[in-house]
Amino acid sequence: MLGFLIAGLPRLEFxxxxxRFYTEDSPVTTFFKTFQNQFTGDAQAVWIMPxxxxxxxxxxxxxxxxxxxxxxxxxxxxxxxxxxxxxxLPLRNAFGxxxxxxxxxxxxxxxxxxxxxxxxxxANQLVSKSGRYPALVLQFEETYPxxxxxxxxxxIDQIMHARFASSHMAGRYWGEVQYNDMLQTxxxxxxxxSVVVLIVMLWILFxxxxxxxxxxxxxxxxxxxxxxxxxxxxxxxxxxxxLFPPLLLIVGLSDVVHLYAKIQWKLxxxxxxxxxxxxxxxxxxxxxxxxxxxxxxxxxxxxxTKILPIRNFGWEAAWGxxxxxxxxxxxxxxxxxxxxxxxxxxxxxxNDSWTKMGDYVSSIAAKRWTVPLTMSVVITLGVVGAxxxxxxxxxxxxxxxxxxxxxxxxxxxEEFGGARYLDIGIKKVDDDYxxxxxDFRVVEELTQYMRSNPAIGSVLSxxxxxxxxxxxxxAGLPEYFELTESESNLEQDLDMWFLADSVGxxxxxxxxxxxxxxxxxxxxxxxxxxxxxxxxxxxxLAEIDENYSLEFTGNSVLMDTTNDMLVENMFQSLALAFxxxxxxxxxxxxxxxxxxLSLLPNVLPLLIALGVIGYMDIPLGTSTALILTIGFVIAxxxxxxxxxxxxxxxxxxxxxxxxxxxxxxxxxxxxVLSSSVMLAAFIPQFFSAFLEQFYFAxxxxxxxxxALVADLFLLPWLLLRFYRKR
Numbered sequence: 001m002l003g004f005l006i007a008g009l010p011r012l013e014f015x016x017x018x019x020r021f022y023t024e025d026s027p028v029t030t031f032f033k034t035f036q037n038q039f040t041g042d043a044q045a046v047w048i049m050p051x052x053x054x055x056x057x058x059x060x061x062x063x064x065x066x067x068x069x070x071x072x073x074x075x076x077x078x079x080x081x082x083x084x085x086x087x088x089l090p091l092r093n094a095f096g097x098x099x100x101x102x103x104x105x106x107x108x109x110x111x112x113x114x115x116x117x118x119x120x121x122x123a124n125q126l127v128s129k130s131g132r133y134p135a136l137v138l139q140f141e142e143t144y145p146x147x148x149x150x151x152x153x154x155x156i157d158q159i160m161h162a163r164f165a166s167s168h169m170a171g172r173y174w175g176e177v178q179y180n181d182m183l184q185t186x187x188x189x190x191x192x193x194s195v196v197v198l199i200v201m202l203w204i205l206f207x208x209x210x211x212x213x214x215x216x217x218x219x220x221x222x223x224x225x226x227x228x229x230x231x232x233x234x235x236x237x238x239x240x241x242x243l244f245p246p247l248l249l250i251v252g253l254s255d256v257v258h259l260y261a262k263i264q265w266k267l268x269x270x271x272x273x274x275x276x277x278x279x280x281x282x283x284x285x286x287x288x289x290x291x292x293x294x295x296x297x298x299x300x301x302x303x304x305t306k307i308l309p310i311r312n313f314g315w316e317a318a319w320g321x322x323x324x325x326x327x328x329x330x331x332x333x334x335x336x337x338x339x340x341x342x343x344x345x346x347x348x349x350x351n352d353s354w355t356k357m358g359d360y361v362s363s364i365a366a367k368r369w370t371v372p373l374t375m376s377v378v379i380t381l382g383v384v385g386a387x388x389x390x391x392x393x394x395x396x397x398x399x400x401x402x403x404x405x406x407x408x409x410x411x412x413x414e415e416f417g418g419a420r421y422l423d424i425g426i427k428k429v430d431d432d433y434x435x436x437x438x439d440f441r442v443v444e445e446l447t448q449y450m451r452s453n454p455a456i457g458s459v460l461s462x463x464x465x466x467x468x469x470x471x472x473x474x475a476g477l478p479e480y481f482e483l484t485e486s487e488s489n490l491e492q493d494l495d496m497w498f499l500a501d502s503v504g505x506x507x508x509x510x511x512x513x514x515x516x517x518x519x520x521x522x523x524x525x526x527x528x529x530x531x532x533x534x535x536x537x538x539x540x541l542a543e544i545d546e547n548y549s550l551e552f553t554g555n556s557v558l559m560d561t562t563n564d565m566l567v568e569n570m571f572q573s574l575a576l577a578f579x580x581x582x583x584x585x586x587x588x589x590x591x592x593x594x595x596x597l598s599l600l601p602n603v604l605p606l607l608i609a610l611g612v613i614g615y616m617d618i619p620l621g622t623s624t625a626l627i628l629t630i631g632f633v634i635a636x637x638x639x640x641x642x643x644x645x646x647x648x649x650x651x652x653x654x655x656x657x658x659x660x661x662x663x664x665x666x667x668x669x670x671x672v673l674s675s676s677v678m679l680a681a682f683i684p685q686f687f688s689a690f691l692e693q694f695y696f697a698x699x700x701x702x703x704x705x706x707a708l709v710a711d712l713f714l715l716p717w718l719l720l721r722f723y724r725k726r
Contacts, residue, residue, distance in 0.1 A: 008231030124417035178405035193684025210344030298633030358665030385611025417457020631703035
């Protein structure tokens with residue numbers, strides 16, 4: 001079975017499609033799809049921005065653009081390339097309108113360069129706002145396959161590196177290319193790093209070749225089988241997929257550590273290896289099953305979210321838990337059964353040092369005020385930090401600043417007016433057509449308001465083309481870039497625009513004639529600032545004419561909506577996991593008092609997680625929104641192991657103090673070892689190119705440490721004070 005699953009690895013795909021993260025039944029998502037269907041969009045447009053030696057209008061720069069234009073036009077799938085070199089504007093003459101080429105013989109006049117810098121159609125589009133850098137806007141054929149677009153973009157990237165010392169690219173599909181490459185690199189790094197950490201931790205813990213090789217082989221087989229299952233099932237690896245290597249490692253190693261620690265103790269009692277394995281499983285197997293069950297339930301609670309990749313993550317992670325549990329209960333015992341040579345067998349180990357630790361912990365727990373006062377301070381600090389948590393994020397905040405994609409986006413944001421896309425659809429309240437002069441005048445006034453906002457770097461509007469046509473009436477003077485005052489002339493301009501370029505017309509006027517479009521790019525502000533800008537735009541339209549309404553859409557709006565939904569779903573899934581696990585705990589202990597005692601220590605790690613997020617100013621993004629649910633199920637695992645051993649010791653001794661002391665000594669060792677393993681498992685994440693993964697590792701490490709402290713100190717204190725024998 002393992003062989004069959006591993007054979008699915010070649011079928012594994014790496015996919016980052018932004019639309020997969022959009023909330024499926026949200027009105028914002030519905031309108032986004034409507035918007036795409038109603039307008040001839042530019043989803044496949046890519047900005048190519050070389051850092052030339054001279055400014056954008058220098059003859060040498062224009063020569064380079066000329067040569068680059070010719071090269072890019074010959075690339076398969078490229079439909080159009082627009083740059084300063086082939087820019088044309090309308091000009092009015094005695095015979096009507098004709099197009100005017102601004103660059104002739106690789107030179108441009110001072111007047112024309114001034115026009116370029118003044119016109120919204122070109123400023124921040126074909127040239128940076130400072131005039132220093134040029135840009136080429138490349139458009140692929142609308143039906144050209146996405147995978148082929150990716151390949152052509154990699155080809156273009158190589159061309160740019162060969163011709164320029166430094167260059168940048170921007171656009172949705174280039175972002176997806178870079179993300180997918182980073183995902184592959186990070187996933188491979190995560191698996192390799194996890195294997196290295198696995199070997200090192202097993203050596204530190206057990207100091208015997210067999211105790212390293214056998215568990216390592218078993219766990220690696222489990223991880224590979226899981227990724228093979230993803231391949232067979234067609235579950236692609238997306239941004240959340242890089243979390244699987246450390247998560248599977250901590251799940252598998254936690255089970256292995258508890259089993260091996262118990263086997264070592266049984267061997268110390270002079271049992272044979274076979275009997276030691278048998279008794280170890282009889283004592284830890286049920287607890288391991290319960291921890292796997294609660295962990296799986298915690299991940300399955302993510303199915304309640306409306307965001308597809310998080311639902312997929314919860315479903316797949318639950319399968320991963322099942323597979324790692326299967327490895328522990330099947331593969332490890334088989335390996336140990338075949339281990340005839342002593343070097344392959346676990347080393348017998350005493351519990352002397354851990355008994356001393358148990359005595360120390362028990363002595364602290366026996367004190368009346370030390371633990372509650374300390375925990376009160378920690379809880380207070382956690383609450384204060386939690387109040388600092390912000391849900392608003394900037395676009396692409398999770399990318400390492402040294403990554404190529406982040407450098408490209410920062411350059412685009414700083415030099416070309418912003419990388420946060422915002423599309424606006426304007427319609428009449430009565431759902432009438434909006435293709436008349438009065439409608440365009442409303443759009444023009446709203447457009448002027450938006451261009452006066454310094455946070456909005458670039459605005460392209462339905463009113464721009466008729467404004468350019470009016471400018472052409474006055475020899476192309478930039479000060480006449482506005483809608484004509486004559487209603488008949490404006491009607492004529494709109495008709496001519498439609499007849500001359502119907503595709504371009506429907507980029508700003510919907511196919512059904514009921515929506516007008518404004519496309520903008522904002523500075524890379526946080527969600528709350530972007531929402532404030534949108535509110536100002538909506539209020540301005542109401543002030544201009546209350547007979548019109550608008551809807552916001554675009555990738556940034558969808559990501560903001562998704563982020564807000566993430567925060568809401570995070571607490572919903574956590575509450576669901578809490579309720580289900582509480583029911584299981586109540587069935588296990590059949591006592592309301594024990595249910596409360598078992599859940600209280602697991603609240604502390606959640607507060608610590610929120611506190612760390614708040615104090616480190618970590619925004620709640622895709623991965624960090626999962627921390628509370630994952631942290632809760634990790635914390636519950638330790639509590640279950642502790643309480644299962646405590647119940648056994650109570651049956652043996654019938655004395656709470658003795659049961660707590662012996663549980664601290666025996667389970668305490670396994671908890672410390674497994675927590676050390678879990679902390680080490682996240683080491684590769686500290687070096688991830690995705691900052692979100694780094695923050696995930698930091699916060700989860702805080703959860704693991706606080707869960708260990710809660711189970712070693714707070715839980716014993718609660719048991720000594722409030723546990724009642726039946």
